[in-house]
């Protein structure tokens with residue numbers, strides 16, 4: 001079954017890409033294979049699906065070198081999240097069911113993943129209810145829902161961070177990571193249009209205004225919305241190798257943002273634009 005799916009996915013890749021020899025992984029020892037995405041309420045679609053597409057591209061082309069890759073979609077309960085913005089009169093989104101709830105994950109973790117699986121998650125919309133073990137990478141997307149009650153999400157990030165290999169935030173997902181204390185005394189960045197609000201969290205965080213993304217140790221934070229794609233390629237380059245990252249980008253016909261410090265949106269939306277700072281912050 002796995003082979004059939006894998007083969008058919010590969011068949012969808014451009015032939016030119018397959019005809020060329022793929023690069024090898026820069027480091028095959030203990031590369032991350034278990035990715036998790038934390039479903040925040042009213043998630044911004046590309047915050048989640050942009051990085052997911054990058055990680056899926058990695059899995060499709062390199063899974064036979066990394067070992068089986070797994071994606072967990074994690075939520076506070078089995079009620080689907082939504083991409084519908086939390087604005088009056090908005091009805092423009094889709095439901096996003098989790099593959100595992102926070103409680104189920106923590107329960108499995110408490111037994112060192114000897115009792116794995118998400119038996120009570122009642123979703124028919126995902127491919128697998130089993131998890132292979134601890135998360136290696138957690139992606140925390142943002143969106144309008146980060147301004148709602150996200151206390152359970154914050155607690156989860158605080159609890160799980162010490163066991164992760166890497167943590168990545170997109171947009172205002174940084175506020176969840178900051179409120180979990182993970183950004184304390186670190187360099188970080190966040191959404192430029194929501195800068196004033198988003199940078200009010202965390203202790204001694206050096207928020208970098210001109211940054212598409214910032215890496216500080218194993219914590220990667222990115223700027224608004226689409227920047228999640230760029231931090232994901234930077235992450236791949238750092239962890240699996242530059243050539244691997246470029247391969248995945250080429251297969252996606254994506255032009256990577258090469259300079260993490262190049263950020264015209266700092267002037268466009270603030271914090272380097274005092275006029276824009278007073279505007280309505282979006283997501």
Ligand SMILES: *[C@@H]1O[C@H](CO)[C@@H](O)[C@H](O)[C@H]1NC(C)=O
Nearest residue numbers: 026027028029030031032165
């Ligand atoms: C390879 O990755 C492992 C695990 O992340 C790390 O401990 C090791 O230092 C890396 N080796 C090299 C040569 O980068």
Ligand SMILES: *[C@@H]1O[C@H](CO)[C@@H](O)[C@H](O)[C@H]1NC(C)=O
Nearest residue numbers: 010018022061062063064065
């Ligand atoms: C992995 O899969 C790719 C694409 O199908 C193939 O070209 C490559 O030879 C495989 N490598 C290994 C080590 O199996």
Ligand SMILES: *[C@@H]1O[C@H](CO)[C@@H](O)[C@H](O)[C@H]1NC(C)=O
Nearest residue numbers: 109110111112113114133134
């Ligand atoms: C948890 O399981 C892993 C993998 O099976 C094992 O290497 C590790 O020693 C276990 N840890 C504990 C605390 O039992």
Ligand SMILES: *[C@@H]1O[C@H](CO)[C@@H](O)[C@H](O)[C@H]1NC(C)=O
Nearest residue numbers: 078079119120121122123124
């Ligand atoms: C799962 O969904 C079905 C159909 O909606 C429902 O009958 C059942 O009670 C649910 N089970 C759990 C454990 O939530």
Ligand SMILES: *[C@@H]1O[C@H](CO)[C@@H](O)[C@H](O)[C@H]1NC(C)=O
Nearest residue numbers: 181184185186202203204205
């Ligand atoms: C913040 O930095 C100050 C000065 O370096 C230090 O005294 C304080 O403990 C730091 N706070 C936290 C929460 O790390």
Ligand SMILES: *[C@@H]1O[C@H](CO)[C@@H](O)[C@H](O)[C@H]1NC(C)=O
Nearest residue numbers: 210258259260261262263264
């Ligand atoms: C990256 O962008 C910054 C800001 O525009 C610029 O100062 C710097 O020279 C650029 N670096 C490279 C290597 O192009």
Ligand SMILES: *[C@@H]1O[C@H](CO)[C@@H](O)[C@H](O)[C@H]1NC(C)=O
Nearest residue numbers: 267268269273274275276279
């Ligand atoms: C600063 O913000 C104002 C108001 O949104 C906008 O008109 C202006 O173009 C922005 N400045 C830059 C350099 O983008």
Ligand SMILES: *[C@@H]1O[C@H](CO)[C@@H](O)[C@H](O)[C@H]1NC(C)=O
Nearest residue numbers: 196273274275276277278279
């Ligand atoms: C922004 O708002 C503050 C407080 O509401 C006000 O004092 C300041 O003059 C405003 N700045 C601009 C450039 O409009």
